[in-house]
Structure formats: structure tokens, C-alpha cells
Amino acid sequence: MKTGYKHISEGERKIIEELTQAGSSNKTIAKVLKRSTSTIGRELKRNCSYSAWWYKCERAQALSEERRKRSRKPRIREKTWKKVFELFNLDYSPEQIASVVKISHESIYRRIYAEICVMGRKNKGTF
Numbered sequence: 001m002k003t004g005y006k007h008i009s010e011g012e013r014k015i016i017e018e019l020t021q022a023g024s025s026n027k028t029i030a031k032v033l034k035r036s037t038s039t040i041g042r043e044l045k046r047n048c049s050y051s052a053w054w055y056k057c058e059r060a061q062a063l064s065e066e067r068r069k070r071s072r073k074p075r076i077r078e079k080t081w082k083k084v085f086e087l088f089n090l091d092y093s094p095e096q097i098a099s100v101v102k103i104s105h106e107s108i109y110r111r112i113y114a115e116i117c118v119m120g121r122k123n124k125g126t127f
Contacts, residue, residue, distance in 0.1 A: 007064070008035075008039070008043055008064075010057065010061050012033055012035075013043075013057035013060050013061055014057045015029075015032065015033060016029055016040065016043060016044070016055060016057065016060075017055050017056060017057040017060075019032065020044070020054075020055045021055075026040045026041050026044070043060070046060075046063070046064075047059065047060035047064070076103060076107065080101055080103065081111065083100075083101055084097050084101055084103065084108055084111070087100060087101075088108075088112065094108040094109050094112070
């Protein structure tokens with residue numbers, strides 16, 4: 001049974017840095033971290049300097065965070081969500097809002113629920 005994908009943590013990156021500087025192989029690093037050898041190889045390939053073959057955990061973490069930021073683009077614009085919340089505060093149902101702004105009512109329900117959770121269920125009536 002597969003456990004799913006888990007990103008390499010900052011702590012694991014520090015261990016990778018220490019072990020690569022000590023001259024350890026990818027296979028040894030993988031055993032220490034209980035990861036696949038190919039995962040370690042990919043990490044080193046993505047995050048090593050090309051001018052000199054070295055791995056720095058701080059640089060690797062920054063590159064990883066930057067890639068993650070670039071990959072997350074909102075599908076529905078914030079301007080549209082503003083209109084959704086305006087209509088919701090005017091007591092429109094998500095189904096009615098969906099017909100006006102051309103978003104599925106399921107997306108509207110998910111966003112409203114997320115906003116309520118973020119607000120800690122304070123001021124439920126307004127967004």
C-alpha cells in the first residue's frame with residue numbers, strides 16, 4: 001500500500017547537505033532518510049549549483065518554496081470572489097450566485113466554508 005508523496009523537509013535537507021559534504025552516496029543518504037534513492041538524486045539534481053557541484057540546504061529550501069509558489073495559481077480571480085461575497089452578504093444562495101458569476105455552486109460552498117474556518121467561526125454573516 002502506498003503512503004503518498006511527502007515533500008522533503010528542511011531538516012532532511014540539512015542531513016542531505018551534511019552527508020553529501022561527507023562524501024556519502026545517494027544510496028546511503030536514502031537509507032538514512034528512509035527515502036528512495038531516486039528521490040535523493042532528484043533533490044540533488046534540482047537544487048545543486050551548476051557552477052560547482054555543491055548542495056546547500058538553505059538554497060535548496062528557498063528554491064523549493066519558490067517552485068511551490070509558482071505552481072499555485074488561483075483558478076478563480078479575487079475580483080470574482082469579491083463579487084461572490086457581496087452577493088452572499090445580500091442573502092443570495094450559492095446556487096443563485098453561481099448563475100450570476102458563472103462559478104459552480106460547489107466551489108462557492110467550499111470557499112465559504114474555508115473562510116468560516118479561517119475566521120474561527122466569528123462574524124459568520126459577513127466576509
